[in-house]
Amino acid sequence: MRCPYCGSTATQVKDSRPSEDHSTIRRRRICSDCGGRFTTFERVQLRELTVIKRHGRRVPFDRDKLMRSIQMATRKRDVDPERLERLVSGLVRRLENMGENDVPSETIGTLVMEALKTLDDVAYVRFASVYKNFREAKDFEAVLGELAGPTPDAEDQLSPDDD
Secondary structure, rough: OOOOOOOOOOEEEEEEEEOOOEEEEEEEEEEEOOEEEEEEEOOOOOOEEEEEEEOOOOOOOHHHHHHHHHHHHHHOOOOOOHHHHHHHHHHHHHHHHHOEEEEEEHHHHHHHHHHHHOOHHHHHHHHHHHHOOOOOOOHHHHHHHHHHHOOOOOOHHHHHHHO
């Protein structure tokens, strides 16, 4: 593993620990040349995924990009970072278990929105506004309506005094 400080490949593992869900291993490393300490994570990768963008362009799947987009949606929200890690690991596992190496970006976006909807309503709306490219207030209203659930019928809204 290359040292992020000096670029040397002479690094040693000082400590290894599994994550809480045992899907990754956290390794503390030290550089023999400069003495710098840093952490790496090791996780299982079942297959090489390729993302097919909306306009047909193909790019390698980037787990870190997925994590960054979810972190942006949950920014300044009370969401445990360990929970985000589990969410992203679960999403990646679902993508890998689909059995396809090529995954449309729409599929990834849909899975992220489903996950965020159960995690945090504000993060869900933030992500949806970027993913669905909101342009005006009514776009937000539609998503907020999804969160609120179905609206009751007019008959259900009558008070007992209205009979």
